[in-house]
Amino acid sequence: MVAEVKDLHSNNADIERMQQIFAAQKAAYRQHPYPSAEQRIELINRIKPLLLDNLDAWIEALNNDFTTRAADETKLAEMLITLEGLKYTTKKLRKWMKPQKRSVSALSWPGKTWVEYQPVGVVGIIVPWNYPIQLAVVPLITALAAGNRVMIKMSEATPRTGALLEKLIADTFPEEQVAVINGEVDVAQAFSSLPFDHLLFTGSTTVGRHIMRAAAANLTPVTLELGGKxxxxxxxxxxxxxxxxxxxxxxxxxxxxxxxxxxxxxxxxxxxxxxxxxxxxxxxxxxxxxxxxxxxxxxxxxxxxxxxxxxxxxxxxxxxxxxxxxxxxxxxxxxxxxxxxxxxxxxxxxxxxxxxxxxxxxxxxxxxxxxxxxxxxxxxxxxxxxxxxxxxxxxxxxxxxxxxxxxxxxxxxxxxxxxxxxxFGGVGDSGMGAYHGPEGFLTFSQAKGIYKKGKFNATKFILPPYGRGMHKMIDKYFLK
Structure with a gap:
C-alpha cells in the first residue's frame, strides 16, 4: 500500500511537471512564433553530437531494455536513418520555408496572393518501444524544422532508453524548446489529453483510437502512424x-x-x-x-x-x-x-x-x-x-x-x-497523415493563405446598390 501511494504521488508529480512544461512552451512560442531558417538549423544540428557522442550508451540502453538488442541493428535502424534524415532536412529546409506564389482570379484583381508556412506551435510526439530513438528523434527534427516547440512522451517499455534521452535532451535544449517525458500509462493518457497544436502518435491501431478520442476533445489535429498486417x-x-x-x-x-x-x-x-x-x-x-x-x-x-x-x-x-x-x-x-x-x-x-x-x-x-x-x-x-x-x-x-x-x-x-x-504514413486502419520529407514539414506547419490588394480598389464596382453595370457584366460573362 505504501508503495502504491508513493507511485501515485510520483505519477501526479510527473503529470504536474508535464503540464508546467507545456505552459512554458506555449508561452515561449508566443514570444518567438517564427524562428528563422538559421535558428532552426542550429537547433537541429545540436542533435547530431547527442547521438554520435553517446553511441555506446544508446547501444547499452537498448540492449538492456530488450535483454538483447543487436548493436548493428541499433546503428542501422536507429542512428543511421536518423542522421540521414537530419542531413536531408537541414539541406532542404530553406526551400520548404519559401512562400509559394499562387494565382489571382479575375474576381480578385488587382492583387497578389501567396502561401506562407507558419509553425503550428507546440507539437506532442508519442513514441513506441520498438525503435525509440528513431521514432522520437526523426519527428523531433521535422517539428523543429517547421519552427515548433516539442514535447516527447517515451514508452514505459524502454525505461533506460527513455531516461537517457530525457537526460541528453535536457543537456542539449532548454525545456521550453524540447522536453522529454517518461512515465507509466496514466502519464501517457494525461500527455495525449494536453491541447497540443499537433499530436503525432506511433503505435498500435487499438491505442491509436484512444489517442484520437483524447485529441478530439481539444480539436487537436493528429498524425497516426499505426501498424497492421x-x-x-x-x-x-x-x-x-x-x-x-x-x-x-x-x-x-x-x-x-x-x-x-x-x-x-x-x-x-x-x-x-x-x-x-x-x-x-x-x-x-x-x-x-x-x-x-x-x-x-x-x-x-x-x-x-x-x-x-x-x-x-x-x-x-x-x-x-x-x-x-x-x-x-x-x-x-x-x-x-x-x-x-x-x-x-x-x-x-x-x-x-x-x-x-x-x-x-x-x-x-x-x-x-x-x-x-x-x-x-x-x-x-x-x-x-x-x-x-x-x-x-x-x-x-x-x-x-x-x-x-x-x-x-x-x-x-x-x-x-x-x-x-x-x-511515410498509413491509411485507414494503418493510420492517417504522414511525415518525412516535405510532407513532414507541411504536417507540422500551418499553410497560411494570404491575399494582398493593391491601391486600386476594383471591389467598389460590385458594392450595393445591386443591378448596376458591373453586376450585369458578371451575370452575362462570368456566371456560366
Missing amino acids: SPCIIGQDFPMKDAAERIAFGKCLNSGQTCVAPDYILCPENRVQEFVDAWKAQVAQSYPTMVNNPDFTAIINQRQFSRLQGYLKDASEKGADVIEINPANEDFTGSQKIPHTLVLNVTDDMQIAQDEIFGPLMIVVPYKNLDDAIEYVNERPRPLALYYLDWNQSNCDRVLKNTHSGGVCLNDTISHVGVDDIP
Whole structure:
C-alpha cells in the first residue's frame, strides 16, 4: 500500500511537471512564433553530437531494455536513418520555408496572393518501444524544422532508453524548446489529453483510437502512424532465393518488431515449398545460432513474448502447420527470444490472422494468380506497407493501381522508410497523415493563405446598390 501511494504521488508529480512544461512552451512560442531558417538549423544540428557522442550508451540502453538488442541493428535502424534524415532536412529546409506564389482570379484583381508556412506551435510526439530513438528523434527534427516547440512522451517499455534521452535532451535544449517525458500509462493518457497544436502518435491501431478520442476533445489535429498486417506478394517468376533474402531484411530486423515488417507472404501455390526451403536456408545463414547470439534481438518483454506464444498455440490447436526454424536445435527455455517461425494453412478464425504479428512469426498464404492475391489484400484493412517482388513492370503497375497501402516497396522490403524524400504514413486502419520529407514539414506547419490588394480598389464596382453595370457584366460573362 505504501508503495502504491508513493507511485501515485510520483505519477501526479510527473503529470504536474508535464503540464508546467507545456505552459512554458506555449508561452515561449508566443514570444518567438517564427524562428528563422538559421535558428532552426542550429537547433537541429545540436542533435547530431547527442547521438554520435553517446553511441555506446544508446547501444547499452537498448540492449538492456530488450535483454538483447543487436548493436548493428541499433546503428542501422536507429542512428543511421536518423542522421540521414537530419542531413536531408537541414539541406532542404530553406526551400520548404519559401512562400509559394499562387494565382489571382479575375474576381480578385488587382492583387497578389501567396502561401506562407507558419509553425503550428507546440507539437506532442508519442513514441513506441520498438525503435525509440528513431521514432522520437526523426519527428523531433521535422517539428523543429517547421519552427515548433516539442514535447516527447517515451514508452514505459524502454525505461533506460527513455531516461537517457530525457537526460541528453535536457543537456542539449532548454525545456521550453524540447522536453522529454517518461512515465507509466496514466502519464501517457494525461500527455495525449494536453491541447497540443499537433499530436503525432506511433503505435498500435487499438491505442491509436484512444489517442484520437483524447485529441478530439481539444480539436487537436493528429498524425497516426499505426501498424497492421503488411503483405508481401512474391511474383510467379521471381527467383525464390532472392525473395527470401529481400524479405529477410524486413522481417528479421529487430526480430520482426517493426511496424512495416512483412506480416504475411502471398506465395504462388505451386512454389510454397520452394519458399519454405529458401526461407529456412536464409534464416540459418543469418543466424546459425540464436539463444546466445548477440545479432539475434530478443522480444522486448514478457507481455509481448506471451502474446506471440499465444498466437502459435492458438494456430496450432486450430490446425495450422507451424514450422520453427532452429538451425542449432537450441533450447529456448528461459530465453526471451523466439526463433523465426512460419505458419501455414492459416484460417481467418486464428488470432494470428487477425492481429498484427509484430514478431518473428510469418504467415504463408498460397495464391493461384495475381488477381487472387490482389483480392486477398483488398478484402482486409489497408496496410501500412505493401511489398511486391516481380521484375515484370506491367504486373507491378497492376498491384500499385489496384491496392491501397500507406507505402510500397517493389522488389524489396521496408527500405522505403529510409528514403527521406517521400512521405511515410498509413491509411485507414494503418493510420492517417504522414511525415518525412516535405510532407513532414507541411504536417507540422500551418499553410497560411494570404491575399494582398493593391491601391486600386476594383471591389467598389460590385458594392450595393445591386443591378448596376458591373453586376450585369458578371451575370452575362462570368456566371456560366
